[in-house]
Amino acid sequence: MKWEVVIGLETHAQLSTVSKIFSGAPTAFGAAPNTQACGVDIALPGVLPVLNTGAVERAIRFGLAVGAKINSPSIFARKNYFYPDLPKGYQISQFEKPIVEGGSVTIQVGDAEKTVRLTRAHLEEDAGKSLHEDFRGQTGIDLNRAGTPLLEIVTEPDMRSADEAVAYAKALHALVRWIDVCDGNMQEGSFRCDANVSVRPAGTQELGTRREIKNLNSFRFLQQAIEYEVRWQICEIEDGRTIQQATVLFDPETGETRMMRTKEDAHDYRYFPDPDLLPLEVTAERIAAVRDAMPVLPEVRREQFCAQFGLTPYDASLLTASRELADYFSTAAEGGDEKTGKLCANWISGALSARLNEEALDIGQSRVTARELRGLVDRIADGTISGKMARDVFDAMWAGEGDADAIIAAKGLKQISDGGEIEKIVDQVLAANARQVADFKAGKEKAFNSLVGQVMKASRGKANPQQVNDILRSKLAG
Numbered sequence: 199m200k201w202e203v204v205i206g207l208e209t210h211a212q213l214s215t216v217s218k219i220f221s222g223a224p225t226a227f228g229a230a231p232n233t234q235a236c237g238v239d240i241a242l243p244g245v246l247p248v249l250n251t252g253a254v255e256r257a258i259r260f261g262l263a264v265g266a267k268i269n270s271p272s273i274f275a276r277k278n279y280f281y282p283d284l285p286k287g288y289q290i291s292q293f294e295k296p297i298v299e300g301g302s303v304t305i306q307v308g309d310a311e312k313t314v315r316l317t318r319a320h321l322e323e324d325a326g327k328s329l330h331e332d333f334r335g336q337t338g339i340d341l342n343r344a345g346t347p348l349l350e351i352v353t354e355p356d357m358r359s360a361d362e363a364v365a366y367a368k369a370l371h372a373l374v375r376w377i378d379v380c381d382g383n384m385q386e387g388s389f390r391c392d393a394n395v396s397v398r399p400a401g402t403q404e405l406g407t408r409r410e411i412k413n414l415n416s417f418r419f420l421q422q423a424i425e426y427e428v429r430w431q432i433c434e435i436e437d438g439r440t441i442q443q444a445t446v447l448f449d450p451e452t453g454e455t456r457m458m459r460t461k462e463d464a465h466d467y468r469y470f471p472d473p474d475l476l477p478l479e480v481t482a483e484r485i486a487a488v489r490d491a492m493p494v495l496p497e498v499r500r501e502q503f504c505a506q507f508g509l510t511p512y513d514a515s516l517l518t519a520s521r522e523l524a525d526y527f528s529t530a531a532e533g534g535d536e537k538t539g540k541l542c543a544n545w546i547s548g549a550l551s552a553r554l555n556e557e558a559l560d561i562g563q564s565r566v567t568a569r570e571l572r573g574l575v576d577r578i579a580d581g582t583i584s585g586k587m588a589r590d591v592f593d594a595m596w597a598g599e600g601d602a603d604a605i606i607a608a609k610g611l612k613q614i615s616d617g618g619e620i621e622k623i624v625d626q627v628l629a630a631n632a633r634q635v636a637d638f639k640a641g642k643e644k645a646f647n648s649l650v651g652q653v654m655k656a657s658r659g660k661a662n663p664q665q666v667n668d669i670l671r672s673k674l675a676g
């Protein structure tokens with residue numbers, strides 16, 4: 199039997215506000231335990247939550263960016279459960295009326311594009327943290343995270359493979375950073391995914407029973423966890439067992455998922471509207487103001503890049519991985535034609551990205567500025583240097599030896615593009631290699647490459663390779 203995989207993701211994105219969602223305590227990462235939790239966060243009796251407007255604004259910005267509906271009013275609700283890191287005994291979340299409803303995220307999987315529908319995105323507070331490792335036989339509680347603003351973004355069960363789920367998570371991650379609502383730092387827990395996974399016989403419509411893998415904080419773990427879970431579920435069913443709805447944890451050490459608890463249902467949480475918080479109204483003016491301040495979105499930039507410079511959708515998607523990268527490309531390619539644009543794109547996604555990776559720098563820290571890169575690209579485009587020479591020039595630029603023109607002059611790298619001069623070298627090479635000429639005429643295409651090599655060598659790498667090709671071909675044909 200063939201199985202179809204069905205995945206829906208719930209993502210918690212920490213909103214990048216300075217203070218908590220219902221208090222003035224700071225959200226900065228890494229402080230000593232329990233130094234960043236105030237009376238509201240630790241649930242002292244009599245305190246009242248005050249909604250952070252910065253969190254609301256970010257939720258609206260996200261909603262607009264994914265083409266969703268902004269609900270007004272939206273309602274805060276209490277989700278009741280007991281856990282030591284939740285001193286109030288309930289989490290303030292949104293249940294029946296979330297602030298963001300609908301919308302979608304477009305993903306690129308291989309050559310295909312796919313739309314993942316969003317169900318909703320709601321505001322909520324994070325809980326504290328239980329520290330099991332630092333103590334012997336005891337558990338510590340750090341409430342610094344309590345009250346940290348989160349946007350929980352929920353998809354429809356639209357993904358059909360681990361690859362699609364990862365592509366979605368990456369696209370979402372890039373988007374929340376692009377619009378400055380979340381710093382996306384996965385090590386610090388600012389962006390984490392729960393993956394709901396089920397399988398069903400291929401060709402059927404009814405959803406299978408799902409298991410939810412909690413708190414995946416890297417794309418690699420997301421991929422591994424889903425792949426393991428799918429294999430496990432298929433084995434279970436094929437062995438005649440049924441899947442029980444459950445919440446599971448992924449163990450990166452073993453690469454396996456492990457049952458945490460059987461799944462609770464919404465009614466177990468006794469949701470009810472929080473009497474301490476008024477329904478949240480957002481006016482049309484407020485939404486319009488957020489819309490006006492929105493940066494141009496990645497998909498719009500991608501389309502511009504393709505239309506203006508003839509880039510492929512794939513190349514354009516690489517260049518829009520972040521706003522900084524897209525801006526770098528725009529500056530480099532500014533005022534250029536298609537040839538210039540494509541060269542800029544190739545150099546950014548190739549040599550430049552490789553260097554940045556090697557030295558763990560981001561684009562803002564590049565040792566070669568966008569305008570400097572353009573200086574190099576212009577010398578390739580006008581035939582002054584070959585692509586191969588450009589490699590050396592780029593390395594020298596990276597090492598701080600100056601701009602492209604200065605380096606080309608200093609190293610005497612100018613390419614020979616004078617047809618007459620190249621012809622002379624070609625003639626010499628042909629005269630000295632009668633065997634290869636004969637081989638070529640006998641149909642051995644390899645001999646041609648060897649002749650090109652000889653000419654390049656004789657010119658000490660400076661002859662324009664395209665011209666060498668053309669001149670050789672016409673001489674050999676004659």
Ligand code: ADP
Pocket residue numbers: 204205206207208352353354355356394395396405406407408410463464
């Ligand atoms: P809960 O809030 O209890 O986790 P929801 O019904 O809101 O449950 O669904 C959460 C996520 O699970 C959504 O992303 C949804 O698309 C996904 N989902 C629901 N049913 C299935 C299923 N049978 N297989 C895979 N994903 C599912």
Ligand code: MG
Pocket residue numbers: 208392410
């Ligand atoms: Mg869930």
